[in-house]
Amino acid sequence: MVVFDKPNGLTDAPFHYCPGCTHGIIHRLVAEALDELGVTDKTVGVAPVGCSVFAYNYFNCDMIQAAHGRAPAVATGVKRGEPDCIVFTYQGDGDLAAIGTAETVHAAARNENITVIFVNNAIYGMTGGQMAPTSLPNQVTQTSPYGRDVTVVGYPVKVCEMLSQIDGATYLERVAVNDVKNIRNAKKAIKKAFKYQMEGKGFSLVEVLSTCPTNWGKTPKESLKWLEENMKPYYPLGVYKDKFANEEAK
Amino acid sequence: MAKVTFREDRCKGCGLCETACPKNIIKLSKERINQKGYHPAEVVDQDACIGCAFCATICPDLAIKVEK
Numbered sequence: 001m002v003v004f005d006k007p008n009g010l011t012d013a014p015f016h017y018c019p020g021c022t023h024g025i026i027h028r029l030v031a032e033a034l035d036e037l038g039v040t041d042k043t044v045g046v047a048p049v050g051c052s053v054f055a056y057n058y059f060n061c062d063m064i065q066a067a068h069g070r071a072p073a074v075a076t077g078v079k080r081g082e083p084d085c086i087v088f089t090y091q092g093d094g095d096l097a098a099i100g101t102a103e104t105v106h107a108a109a110r111n112e113n114i115t116v117i118f119v120n121n122a123i124y125g126m127t128g129g130q131m132a133p134t135s136l137p138n139q140v141t142q143t144s145p146y147g148r149d150v151t152v153v154g155y156p157v158k159v160c161e162m163l164s165q166i167d168g169a170t171y172l173e174r175v176a177v178n179d180v181k182n183i184r185n186a187k188k189a190i191k192k193a194f195k196y197q198m199e200g201k202g203f204s205l206v207e208v209l210s211t212c213p214t215n216w217g218k219t220p221k222e223s224l225k226w227l228e229e230n231m232k233p234y235y236p237l238g239v240y241k242d243k244f245a246n247e248e249a250k
Numbered sequence: 251m252a253k254v255t256f257r258e259d260r261c262k263g264c265g266l267c268e269t270a271c272p273k274n275i276i277k278l279s280k281e282r283i284n285q286k287g288y289h290p291a292e293v294v295d296q297d298a299c300i301g302c303a304f305c306a307t308i309c310p311d312l313a314i315k316v317e318k
């Protein structure tokens with residue numbers, strides 16, 4: 001009996017990501033969720049600009065690649081044009097929390113019936129490890145070699161907390177992928193987000209805390225530990241908003 | 251009997267599977283090098299495997315298949 005194998009929602013192309021980068025895990029969780037809900041064939045994904053720009057090579061569903069930060073706007077168009085499709089965006093923190101803040105906030109405010117997978121690794125990965133809006137205070141990056149100085153460049157953006165203040169947003173949860181337990185929880189959250197979309201409940205965003213061993217300057221194993229010790233206290237995991245929590249509990 | 255199969259050409263030797271294995275039976279090969287130039291992960295004691303699939307769950311490169 002096969003206990004674990006590659007989901008059908010992913011192609012057989014090998015990922016181009018660095019060794020130990022958890023993008024691969026998150027890709028798989030999305031594909032598994034789509035497979036289990038039986039909607040892979042009618043799903044349209046929107047790839048961002050960033051390391052995951054080539055996501056269209058890996059997902060076995062229709063994909064579009066959007067301009068930097070504009071994935072929620074593109075997804076809005078797709079969903080409104082083809083309401084029967086399941087539409088998701090897959091975005092990093094440089095894409096969603098920096099140049100794409102406006103698109104994200106307004107897609108949530110309009111309660112667009114789309115799912116956003118937000119991969120937060122606290123750094124700009126593809127461009128070479130510059131400070132991102134989500135970089136932690138005192139975090140050393142290429143552009144903050146003495147650590148992020150919050151008196152000069154301000155504080156990190158906490159996306160789930162920010163969007164939870166918007167009436168439109170339906171479901172917001174923050175998860176992590178640094179150990180098996182967290183990966184299982186992440187899968188549940190991603191599946192729930194897609195389920196809400198299928199039921200027409202509105203905007204859902206799952207923020208996934210991820211690692212970037214290359215630009216953090218750590219080994220893959222150290223990166224898992226760094227996420228646990230540094231990112232998790234600053235970005236607490238949990239459900240930030242769930243309009244239908246009571247209904248689900250029944 | 252649990253069986254773990256590695257698609258070694260996909261393995262990047264990151265070693266995340268080593269951290270997840272509750273039986274500590276996965277190690278990066280010291281002698282062999284795969285097509286990509288990494289030392290691939292391998293199971294050193296297949297009989298001790300319990301088929302939990304933790305290694306496959308944390309593998310970012312879909313390199314592991316688990317059968318029971």
